Amino acid sequence: MMPRIGLFLVLVLLVAGVSACxxxxxxxxxxxxxxxxxxxxxxxxxxxxxxxxHIASAxxxxxxxxxxxxxxxxYYFKEYSVYPNGPDDFDVRLRETExxxxxxxxxxxxxxxxxATRLHRKRDQARADGNFxxxxxxxxxxxxxxxxxxxRVGALFVAEKTEEYVNGEWVSPREEIRRTVAEEEExxxxxxxxxxxxxxx
Numbered sequence: 001m002m003p004r005i006g007l008f009l010v011l012v013l014l015v016a017g018v019s020a021c022x023x024x025x026x027x028x029x030x031x032x033x034x035x036x037x038x039x040x041x042x043x044x045x046x047x048x049x050x051x052x053x054h055i056a057s058a059x060x061x062x063x064x065x066x067x068x069x070x071x072x073x074x075y076y077f078k079e080y081s082v083y084p085n086g087p088d089d090f091d092v093r094l095r096e097t098e099x100x101x102x103x104x105x106x107x108x109x110x111x112x113x114x115x116a117t118r119l120h121r122k123r124d125q126a127r128a129d130g131n132f133x134x135x136x137x138x139x140x141x142x143x144x145x146x147x148x149x150x151x152r153v154g155a156l157f158v159a160e161k162t163e164e165y166v167n168g169e170w171v172s173p174r175e176e177i178r179r180t181v182a183e184e185e186e187x188x189x190x191x192x193x194x195x196x197x198x199x200x201x
Contacts, residue, residue, distance in 0.1 A: 040094065043094065043104060043145060043150075044092065044094060046149070046150060047092055047094070047106050047108070047143060047150050048092060050143070050150050051087075051090055051092065051108045051110070051141070052087040052088060053087075054141070054152075055083045055086070055087040055090070055110065056087045058081060058082070058083060059082065059083065059086075059087070062080050062081070062082055066078070066080050066115075068080070069123065069126055069127055071123075074121060075119040075120060075121060075126075076119075076120050076121070076122070076123050076125070076126035076127075077116055077117045077118065077119050077120060077126050077129075078116065078117045078126065078127075078129065078132070079114065079115065079116040079117070080114075080115050081112055081113065081114045081115070082112070082113050082115075083110055083111065083112055083113075084111060084112075084113055085110075085111050089110075089111070090108055090109060090110040090111075091108070091109045092106055092107070092108045092109075093106060093107050093109075094106045097144075101146060102144040102145060102146050103145060104144070104145035105142065105143065105144050105145070106142070106143045106144075106145070106150070107140055107141070107142055107143075108140070108141045108143070109138055109139070109140050110138065110139050110140075110141070111136075111137075111138055111139075112136075112137060112138065112139040112157060113134055113135065113136050114134070114135045114137075114157060114159070115132040115133070115134050115135075116132060116133055116135070117129040117130075117131060117132055117133070118131070118133070131164070131165070132165065133162055133163065133164050133173065134162070134163045134164075134165070134170055135157075135159035135161070135162050136159065136160055136161050136162075136163070137157060137158045137159040137160040137161075138157075138158055138160070139155060139156070139157045139158075140155065140156050140157075140158075141154070141155045142154045142155065142156075
């Protein structure tokens with residue numbers, strides 16, 4: 001009888017010891033969920049760090065971007081962007097979704113200035129063009145919380161005003177900017193072909 005009781009006590013002590021080791025000496029209450037506010041705060045902090053890194057990266061690369069040629073069929077132009085308020089000035093908004101794979105979505109709104117030359121059909125003309133137009137507005141970047149981290153899923157820039165640099169100051173353009181890449185793409189194949197044949201764009 002005594003050996004059985006001794007064996008039982010040894011087993012109880014072993015189980016208790018293993019539990020203490022697994023918990024690193026701390027009592028773990030598996031039934032206590034994390035505070036929802038703490039989780040949301042952590043996710044928002046992670047998003048803010050990600051957006052700040054995006055802005056800082058764009059600022060570092062702007063000098064090289066000023067001379068980079070962009071090609072979006074059938075046009076060539078130069079384009080770069082700056083965030084005038086720096087990497088710490090932006091708004092974020094989180095919202096819950098019905099998706100299990102992406103239970104949270106977020107939007108970051110950042111004031112932005114986009115500089116771009118006019119569209120050129122010839123590469124050399126675009127490369128020689130140093131007259132940039134400045135669009136000022138707000139960029140909205142959309143993120144989703146997937147696999148324990150934020151992933152960028154899209155971005156939209158809405159320009160509130162367009163200016164041209166003339167005699168040392170930014171003023172409204174002297175001529176109306178009638179065509180953008182998006183508008184040209186909306187014409188379709190027939191519209192672009194007819195424009196090339198007739199010379200009327």
